[in-house]
Amino acid sequence: MANQAGSKSFLSLVEAVDNVPYDFDFSSLYQLLLPDDPRPHGFMLPSIVEKMPWSAEFEVDHKSRTVQLLDSSGGEHTLEACNSSFHTTIDAAIDQDLFASVHGKHSEMYRILGANQFTCLERFTASLFGIAARGAHLTAFVRTTGGLKIWIPRRSPTLFTYPDMLDTTVAGGxxxxxxxxxxxxxxxxxxxSLPADFVNKNTVATGVVTYLTRGKATSAIRPDVIYVFDIELPESIVPVPKDGEVAEFMLLSVDEVKGAMFRGEFKPNCNLVMIxxxxxxxxxxxxxxxxxxEIAMRLRRKLPVPTVPSL
Amino acid sequence: MANQAGSKSFLSLVEAVDNVPYDFDFSSLYQLLLPDDPRPHGFMLPSIVEKMPWSAEFEVDHKSRTVQLLDSSGGEHTLEACNSSFHTTIDAAIDQDLFASVHGKHSEMYRILGANQFTCLERFTASLFGIAARGAHLTAFVRTTGGLKIWIPRRSPTLFTYPDMLDTTVAGGxxxxxxxxxxxxxxxxxxxSLPADFVNKNTVATGVVTYLTRGKATSAIRPDVIYVFDIELPESIVPVPKDGEVAEFMLLSVDEVKGAMFRGEFKPNCNLVMIxxxxxxxxxxxxxxxxxxEIAMRLRRKLPVPTVPSL
Incomplete structure (x- = not known):
């Protein structure tokens, strides 16, 4: 339904990110299965399953379209055993530079959200395995005499992903x-550079945004969970770039933020956080x-992977 | 997952209301179809379709399991034509006292949310036709020196539904x-008895809760949309019962509200609004x-009926 800024609508911004149809046929993908747990924790493209240098602890079944991590620890599914299987596989994939999306680089550890055992793998590979990635976004706002305003950063021009685009005040995996x-x-x-003490005391957990996104480059399907937080800042506290990921912070009115959203200036998933x-x-x-x-339901898309351990 | 108050959990309170499995087979039900619109606007039990004294403008097809409202206005799908068909049918059902849930009584008009033409039918019959019902709930809270407190009403003992139970501060269809x-x-x-001027200025729209509920008595499936609003009250404004639906208002702490929720004292769908x-x-x-x-996703259950017109 068209409304703001010509043909753009808030729903179209959501659909651009939560872009997997509700009736998508997941049986075309391979299920990633962990030991003693029948629930798929990820859905993988056949082409990625083919290419992945699986270590011996994984059993690939092309008939049932499953990749089963076997119990390699004699009944004890220890963190070490479970993770070492992923690490061996991922190390080989990086060493051989098999996947463009990984850039041949190691990255920080992400956990598999609903896994019964604490299981982790590298961030850049999360979308290859189709596991749910966890992000957290903080929106800092100020109640000014001119109405509510939001602190919006512009991403550094040197960032590998989404350089120069607008972002949520503070965000990370x-x-x-x-x-x-x-x-x-x-x-x-x-x-x-926000004062830790103030942030600790005044940050409010306000929910989650969940979506299912199909990458343009790889067409891999990635479930995403973004935990959203708010913080109201006094006019005296001003965010200042520190680590080089942010070029500048701007205090924008709601209308200015909406305009930038409809002009496509935001990193796409930040549009969902703003909405x-x-x-x-x-x-x-x-x-x-x-x-x-419709928008409210889309912002909490039911994910096809578990988010809570079953044990 | 068990936590608060013994075996009760917030998720179990949600599941008690959003109680239709995600893989429920809607093909066992009849689709309610409106003129020139292929989207089902309701799902009806076969037993209700059998019993309903359909007027001539409805075509029931047992093979395709559809109830199609025909265009009875010669190409112009006017409000009057569309609604008169429902009214004729509903009047007959009430006159013959065919459905226990309607209590043989007329009730206020509800609209069919995603209908292309403004279409309405009586509130008590909404669950028979399986259309989405619209409710609105306002939570009034006070920031006291003893922490955040919430104004909770106890429903009148003379109400037909959920007498004596706790409710959202203000709620209605x-x-x-x-x-x-x-x-x-x-x-x-x-x-x-809240002052209209204060309510007008200070009520904040904060989202929706959606769920799909299967009634115990009839096993009919009803999609529900609750629009949620917040209002922060100063300690000087105190809600007072007026129309006889509320017995008393109590200003409860968060822990007191949680306790009452887990003891089953709230009207069940109010638990979702509180969560x-x-x-x-x-x-x-x-x-x-x-x-x-999981709770966040359940509170925004994707409904099987449209919520926006397609034209």
């Missing part, structure tokens, strides 16, 4: 051994947005 | 010709609730 809140506290310092913020703060309402219910 | 906000403004006066409130206000967090992501 949640490392395997961090909680979403710990991620935000660390990134608020590293990316925005969620707008819905929670009475900016997008049932009265001004025909797609209100 | 959204009448066909009202918006959710208009519903809240009216109900805030009628149920809680949504807790998630938006940093009370339920990713750190204190293992089912966080």
């Amino acid at each position: 949640v490392k395997a051994d961090n909680t979403p809140f710990e991620c935000i506290v660390a990134e608020a310092d590293e990316e925005a 969620d913020f707008f819905m929670r703060h009475g900016i997008i309402t049932p009265e001004n947005e025909a797609d209100y219910v | 959204v009448k066909a010709d009202n918006t959710p906000f208009e519903c809240i403004v009216a109900e805030a006066d009628e149920e809680a 949504d409130f807790f998630m938006r206000h940093g009370i339920i967090t990713p750190e204190n609730e293992a089912d966080y992501v």
Whole structure:
């Protein structure tokens, strides 16, 4: 449904990221299975399954389209045993530079969200295995005499992904051994120089955005979970770039943020975080947005992988 | 996953209301189809389709399991033509007292949410036709020196549904010709005597809760949309019962509300509204609730009926 800024709509911004049809046939993909757990934790493209230099602990079955991590630890599914299988495989893939999306580089550890045993693998490879990636985004806002304003960073021109684009105030992937809140506290310092004590006391957990995205380059399907947080800043606290990932911070009005969204200036998944913020703060309402219910449901897309251990 | 109050969990409270399995086979039900629109707007039990005294404008096809409202207005799908078909049918059902859930009574008009033409039918019959019902809930809270507290009403002992149970501060079904906000403004006066001017200025739209519920008595499946609103009250504004639907208002702490939820004292769908409130206000967090992501997705269940017109 067209409304703001010509033919663009908030729903179209959501659909550009949550771009896998509801009736997508997952049976065309391979299920990634962990020991003693019948639930698929990822869905992999056949082409990636073919190419992956699986270590001996993985059993690939082309008939059932499954990649089963076998119990390689004699009944004890220890963290070490489970992870070493992934590490051996991933190390080989990186050494042989098999996947363009990994850039031949090692990256920080992500956990498999619903795994019964703490299981982790490298961030850049998450989309190859089709596991759910965890991110955390903090929106910092200020109630000014001119209305609510939001601190928006412009990403550094030297970043590998989405250089020069606009972003959520503070955002990052949640490392395997961090909680979403710990991620935000660390990134608020590293990316925005926000005072740790203030962030610790005033950051509010406000929900999640979930979506299922099909990459343009690889057509791999990646479930994403973004934990969203808000923080209200006094006008006296101003975010300042620190670690080189951010070029500058701008304090934008809601209309300025909307304009930038519809002009395509935001990193695409940040549009979803902004829309969620707008819905929670009475900016997008049932009265001004025909797609209100549809957008709300899309922002919490039911993921095809578990997010809670079954044991 | 068990946690608070013994074996009860927030997720179990959600699942008690959003109680239709994700893999439910809708082909066992009849689709309710409107003129020139292939999208089903409701799913009806075969036993209800059998019993309904359909007027001539409806065509029931047992092979395709559809109930098609025919164009009875010669190409112009006018409001009058469309609605009169439902009214004739519903009047007959009420006159003959065919359905226990309707209590042989007429009720206010609900609209079919995603219908291309403005189409309405009586509230008590919404679950018979399986259309999405629209509700609106307002949570009034106070930031006291003793922490955040919530105004919780106890329903009148004389109410037909859920007498004596706890409820959201202000709640009601959204009448066909009202918006959710208009519903809240009216109900805030009628149920809680809140000053209209204050409510108009300070009520914030904060999202929706959607769920799919299967009634115990009839086993009919009803999609529900609850538009949720917040209002922060100063300690000086105290809600007072007015129209006889509320017995009393109590200002409860978050822990008192949680306790009442786990003891089963709330009208069941209000638990979902409270859980949504807790998630938006940093009370339920990713750190204190293992089912966080699962609960968030369940509170925005994708409904099987459209919520936006297709024309």
